[in-house]
Amino acid sequence: GAVVSQHPSWVICKSGTSVKIECRSLDFQATTMFWYRQFPKQSLMLMATSNEGSKATYEQGVEKDKFLINHASLTLSTLTVTSAHPEDSSFYICSASSGGLNTDTQYFGPGTRLTVL
Amino acid sequence: AQSVSQHNHHVILSEAASLELGCNYSYGGTVNLFWYVQYPGQHLQLLLKYFSGDPLVKGIKGFEAEFIKSKFSFNLRKPSVQWSDTAEYFCAVNALAYNTDKLIFGTGTRLQVFP
Numbered sequence: 711g712a713v714v715s716q717h718p719s720w721v722i723c724k725s726g727t728s729v730k731i732e733c734r735s736l737d738f739q740a741t742t743m744f745w746y747r748q749f750p751k752q753s754l755m756l757m758a759t760s761n762e763g764s765k766a767t768y769e770q771g772v773e774k775d776k777f778l779i780n781h782a783s784l785t786l787s788t789l790t791v792t793s794a795h796p797e798d799s800s801f802y803i804c805s806a807s808s809g810g811l812n813t814d815t816q817y818f819g820p821g822t823r824l825t826v827l
Numbered sequence: 828a829q830s831v832s833q834h835n836h837h838v839i840l841s842e843a844a845s846l847e848l849g850c851n852y853s854y855g856g857t858v859n860l861f862w863y864v865q866y867p868g869q870h871l872q873l874l875l876k877y878f879s880g881d882p883l884v885k886g887i888k889g890f891e892a893e894f895i896k897s898k899f900s901f902n903l904r905k906p907s908v909q910w911s912d913t914a915e916y917f918c919a920v921n922a923l924a925y926n927t928d929k930l931i932f933g934t935g936t937r938l939q940v941f942p
Contacts, residue, residue: 753935803870818871
């Protein structure tokens, strides 16, 4: 159980275009979803936390207008990288949590590798 | 601000050797603690977690971790590693007082096990 999927698994786009990444919880309802960014050989950096039906909470330094997050249902959250630039190239990972606050575990998706040319 | 330190960046072991990966965090209040593993080309998987109770936690694949509150540590151990344990290991902390499920990750430890 507790499977999280991401689509696409990899994407290449031109600079200036927008890219949407989907995160789905397949066998549970995710009240909270998280978006991370992972640079090569580095740790995961939390970008934002989204709760179903409400606005996402962004971490300091993350541009809200550039990284649009929507959590429209209990099984789906999307991250849209708007006007992508080469420096946005990275590995984007989502995770989902189903339980009560501070008592549950995050389950991670397989990640999406974004390359901006 | 909370932070998580993993001092071993790269560990190389032979099969059957014992493993201990260090994890220290900087937060004085109540925490939930996690170890995640990322096998090559795969997504993060939960190895084990500590929320409360017995500070010695047993996880999957023979791993265990001990929470030592006085040392702000949550070291991961395995008595005898296998080649298949080659992976990246991440320690993560959730500080309960911040009223959020947000996880702070350490920088990770790359483990290579040679046959």
